[in-house]
Amino acid sequence: MPNVVVGHNVVITRGSQIAIAASDFTIPQGKITAIIGPNGSGKSTLLHAIAGLLPVSSGTLTVLDETPVASQPRISYVLQYTTVPTGTPLTVAEAVAMARYPGLGLFGRPSREDKKYVTSAMERLKITDLAKRHLTELSGGQRQRVYVAQGIAQDHAILLLDEPLTGLDITSAKTIDSIIHEEPDRGCSVVLTTHDLEEARAADHVILTAGRVVAFGKPQDVLTTENLTNAYGLGSLHEHQSTDLILPAEHHLGDHSH
Numbered sequence: 001m002p003n004v005v006v007g008h009n010v011v012i013t014r015g016s017q018i019a020i021a022a023s024d025f026t027i028p029q030g031k032i033t034a035i036i037g038p039n040g041s042g043k044s045t046l047l048h049a050i051a052g053l054l055p056v057s058s059g060t061l062t063v064l065d066e067t068p069v070a071s072q073p074r075i076s077y078v079l080q081y082t083t084v085p086t087g088t089p090l091t092v093a094e095a096v097a098m099a100r101y102p103g104l105g106l107f108g109r110p111s112r113e114d115k116k117y118v119t120s121a122m123e124r125l126k127i128t129d130l131a132k133r134h135l136t137e138l139s140g141g142q143r144q145r146v147y148v149a150q151g152i153a154q155d156h157a158i159l160l161l162d163e164p165l166t167g168l169d170i171t172s173a174k175t176i177d178s179i180i181h182e183e184p185d186r187g188c189s190v191v192l193t194t195h196d197l198e199e200a201r202a203a204d205h206v207i208l209t210a211g212r213v214v215a216f217g218k219p220q221d222v223l224t225t226e227n228l229t230n231a232y233g234l235g236s237l238h239e240h241q242s243t244d245l246i247l248p249a250e251h252h253l254g255d256h257s258h
Contacts, residue, residue, distance in 0.1 A: 009059035019045040023213035034200040037209035043193040051077045076156035080163040093131040099153035121153035141172030161192040
């Protein structure tokens with residue numbers, strides 16, 4: 001199976017701190033990859049590097065057969081939190097349509113195809129009825145659906161999602177989860193960070209982080225008691241099979257911190 005991301009001996013720093021120590025990992029094409037680990041383990045750092053927003057300090061990171069750059073047009077990155085300045089007169093439809101701007105060129109006008117992408121994305125995220133509402137009028141879950149719609153409305157080979165289901169209402173969580181599982185059928189590779197063990201088990205491929213990549217591969221090979229104990233420092237508290245392992249409360253779905 002071809003890989004869309006290959007990391008070899010990758011080291012990533014934030015300021016003077018090493019966020020990811022020397023690590024190897026891969027991300028397969030057309031699959032769902034979950035990056036899981038404790039708070040501060042480097043999950044979001046890894047996403048930033050794949051998106052080209054953080055340089056690799058050493059080693060090699062290849063994304064879509066290229067070294068990642070911030071302007072990589074085939075990567076769509078949906079952040080966990082996007083703040084909208086109070087009073088910004090941006091409607092839902094306008095926000096989603098912004099996804100098509102990079103391809104318009106100077107003074108370009110949206111084509112029929114551009115409009116089709118926007119309409120389809122809004123329908124898939126069930127926000128068509130919110131089209132004329134301003135972003136500041138929406139709930140957190142509705143707003144997150146708008147940003148995911150914006151993400152899938154642009155041309156993309158990889159969809160990056162930072163904690164996409166954390167703290168959402170059930171309708172928004174189910175809607176976004178369905179998008180995560182539909183995108184591979186459309187030829188897209190999905191990479192998401194999560195605190196939730198069950199969410200990681202439902203993925204095709206898992207990267208377990210703890211200041212480095214502890215393990216990567218199929219969920220059943222990565223999410224073992226030994227690897228999880230290694231990553232989370234659970235010691236002898238949870239000497240169970242991985243199916244029975246209970247993570248500390250701060251690592252469950254609904255935690256907003258990193």
